[in-house]
Amino acid sequence: MTNSPTLCPEDRLRQFGLRPTRQRVALADLLFAKGDRHLTVEELHEEAVTAGVPVSLATVYNTLHQFTDAGMIRVLSVESSRTYFDTNVSDHHHFFVEGHNEVLDIPVSNISIGNLPEPPEGMEIAHVDVVIRLRRKDRREGAQ
Structure with missing residues (x-):
């Protein structure tokens, strides 16, 4: 199943087997209305409060985990201190800008993974996540 941008929140929820409650619909609408993005529970909660959606932080947390499941x-x-939720469920990798808490998609054609180890007996590799950590260059570098 994919996240079709043309589906209304109710249909998107039904497509993934979830009952379209008022709060799920409101959160799905906020989450998917701006295209592919990376959010924390706190960021989505803040967007909901700003949009006038009466929802607790715990409800946002539980709803995002239901969407993930x-x-x-x-x-x-x-x-370790922050979990991001990605609306793009396709296989892709990420840059993380340290100090700015910003996550950016790496186009899938820009990286290739090879020579993966054999998984233990009875196991298979489900997904490989690559996160490349970035930091802003010191502007003083090269100005000498």
Whole structure:
């Protein structure tokens, strides 16, 4: 299943087997209305409050995990203190801008993964996540 940008929130929820409750619909609308993006629970909660959606932080957390379990979004663990949720569930990798808490997609054609180890008996590789950490260059470099 894919996240079709043309589906209304109710149909998107139904496509992934979720009942379209008022809060799920409102959060799905906020989450997918701006295209592919990477958000934390706190960021989506702030957007909901700003949009006048009466929802608790716990509800946003639970809803994002329901969306993840259903396959609508995926979890990105790029730093230990913060979890990002990615609306693009296709196979792709990420840049993480340290100090700015910004996650950017790496176009799939720009990276190739090879020589992966054999998984243990009875296991298969489900997904490979590459996160390349970036930091802003010191502007003083090269100005000497």
